[in-house]
Amino acid sequence: MFDEKQKQLKNRIRRIKLSTRITLSNVVLFTILISISMYFVTLLTNQFLYFKNREDLQTTQLKIQELLYSEKDTLSAMSPDNRIPHIFRLLEDYYIFDNYKTLVTLFDTNGKTSYPLNKDVYDLLILDQFKINPNTVNFNVTFNKDILQGKEILTFELFKKLNASETIKYKDVSLLVPTRGEAPFISESSIMGFEVMYTVVRIDIGDDYSLLASVFIYPDLDQDFLLSLNSALLVSAIIGILFLSIFAKFFTRKALKPLVDLSKIAQGVDNKILNYRIPPTESHDEIDTLIKSLNTMLENLEGSFENQKRFVSDASHELRIPLTIVLGYIDLLKTMGTGNEALLKESLDAIELEATHMKNMVEKLLTLARLENNRIKVTYEEIAVSEFFKKGLEECVRLYPLYHFKTELNFDGLLYIDLEIMTQIFRALVENAVKYSLEDTTITFKSEQRNQYIALSLIDQGRGIAKESIPNLTNRFYRLNEDRNRRTGGSGLGLSIVDALIKAHGGHMRIESEVGKGTSITLFVPKRKTL
Template sequence: MSKIRYIFNTLLKAIKFSLFAIKFLCKIISKIFESILEKLRFSITFKITVAYVLTFLTVFFLMSGTILISFKYYIDNGINGDYLSILGTILIVCNITGLVIIAVIGARASKKFLSPVDTMTKTVKEISINALDKRLDVKGSKNELKDLAKTFNEMLDRIEISVEQQNQFVSDASHELRTPISVIQGYANLLDRWGKDDKEVLQESISSIKSEAENMKELVEKLLFLARSDKHTQKIEKQPFMMDELIEEILRETKLIDISHHIESDYNEKFTLFADRKLVKEALRIFIDNSIKYTPEEGTIKVDSYVKSTTAVVTIGDTGIGISENDLPNIFNRFYRADKSRTKSSGGTGLGLSIAKWIIENHNGKIDVWSKIDIGTVIRIELPLR
């Protein structure tokens, strides 16, 4: 019995030493392992698997060494007995100890690798429509969670920009609608007080109300167009048509409604364009109307068209007041007016160029603008023939 007790005491001392050595080596291996993974990109699954494998190998080699040392000790000291029983006891103790060590270290490794999930969950819970500026911050090695956080942050950036644009759009639309409504209300009150008996007041009020109602109708139609385009429900019905005929039609209509400018065309090449004729005409009309608004009387507005390779090119040039370099990058923004001092009657709603840009871009075309103050502006539109 004393020999068996001595064997077990020796074995327990060896196990304690092994556990201490395992703990010390695990810390070293963990630091080395983490430093390597910080610099390399591995999946979380791979990291956890490697952690388990390294833990198992560490336990296996240490336990194997302990068993060999113990047996060598028994043999050197000539200890006899039931070696199978002793071996079974040692293996059972070693396996149980190894299992506990692997479970503890594996759980810690898994918790460490998956800890960013808790951070992400807490941050996501704090995000709301009034707190869209929060972003996920997953520090540590590069892995799937880092990619997920980056993708989520990019999505939040797009949502925040979209919400800001929507709020700005609603604010600008409300501001634009407030003016005609106030004018109509003012003239209605004027009619109520004096217009019933004063024909001049009656006529002035009726004319102003009709004008403001027309402006409001135009604004609402443009807002609806942009709303449909934002929702991707604006229909584009493409079909082949003669571009030169469309240009001639626009020039003819423009000359009928505007007699204070010189409307010209040096060359109008004959070719077929596959596009939505109605929308293309609307876009060209917007650019021409813009030139009319900002070109002094007796000024020249020139519309030309030709084919370059597989692209239709339309240029609209004027001898107007021009656009400053500061305003030029913003002219296609909604509700933007280059000249803040101009009234709405001359400056429009600030939506026309946004609509024209949408039409051209949704025909896979592009717009280039050149302009100099007091010299004029040239709009160059390119559209694919098909």
């Protein structure tokens, strides 16, 4: 069921136009990138603000510590009741209180406290930072000592108002205070669900009096800044997505227009106008590369169609002649009867000859078809060049006694060939050489090494071939001068098959000829087996 639904979804997506799919993909990708960017911006900004707040708190701590220790002698000479107001006035001169995220209180072990404003106003300020309704809660600070653990603590107490004269404590928060002689430290704590950084600076005057200054920074107040930042990023992202949705489709359609035009042109191409070529853009981009590739494909198709038409024409022509001869003799026998033994024998011999000719032609065409479809299996074996030539010469001397044959072994190493196929190749080449050479001439078998190939050549002293005709010799049914005479009995397929067979070996063929002097056909066979 799931696979079926997934298949249906894919089919629906495929029905959407390519330009729309590209636009949607861009919008989705842009949205994902913006989301990831917002996440990392928020994360990095949070980290930056955290370390910035800690640095600010440490700077304030050092200022207060430096101030308190510089005033220690002055404080020692003062009355305890005047010490906190004195330090408070100095802190005002340092602008310690001019920070909306920083709250400072001064207190001593005698229970005296001081605030940057009067107590009621300061209570309102602190309670507002913690989102507490100041009309129902009172705020108080006390200094205590934990007898069990030997630690001194600063306690913030919240009292809930029951009526005009009665209150009840419902919340307190304890913070560690440096003990006598201990250096100030920065800590973190949670107060009413808010994360705060704090430090307490302590100066001891005598054995029974200490003055303490507590400093709080509320990192959570930065959430307003982060919210504003994220809101700005979100609005920018929405605007960006809207612009992308509007303009991306326009630019996508414009970018795909060459492909649309290309599709229309391709639809109009058929086998009657394969000579048409799509004009390249010369922009050297992907579209230009595609156009050039399609033009190359059209050239190959045109060549294939031309070869196919020529093949059909040539095959029809080659088969029509023997069939015409056969039908002619049959009509002759029907007309003249079979009583004339000489005529009957002539007719049967002619019919047999033409049938054999057609059989050989069909076999050669099948061989070419198998080669083109890679259905010829090449079985490699090892044989010495001299041994291969020896077998060939023995056969040639027996079949063509009116010709002379010799070998030139400039290389007598090992060949890695399919012996049956290579023998078939040389038979075809010798047959051509004999066919176009005069009797009592010499046909030479030659071998030599050329780079990574072994060159096997067959050289005759025949009438030769014009240079302009050489490139066409491996074309099917090609005959010199295009006269298609049947004097030599050839089908025009021999060299086509030879060329295909040597290529199946991983080699190639080269033809050199000069009119009146003869022809040299060289087969280049790889030294090692082609896998």
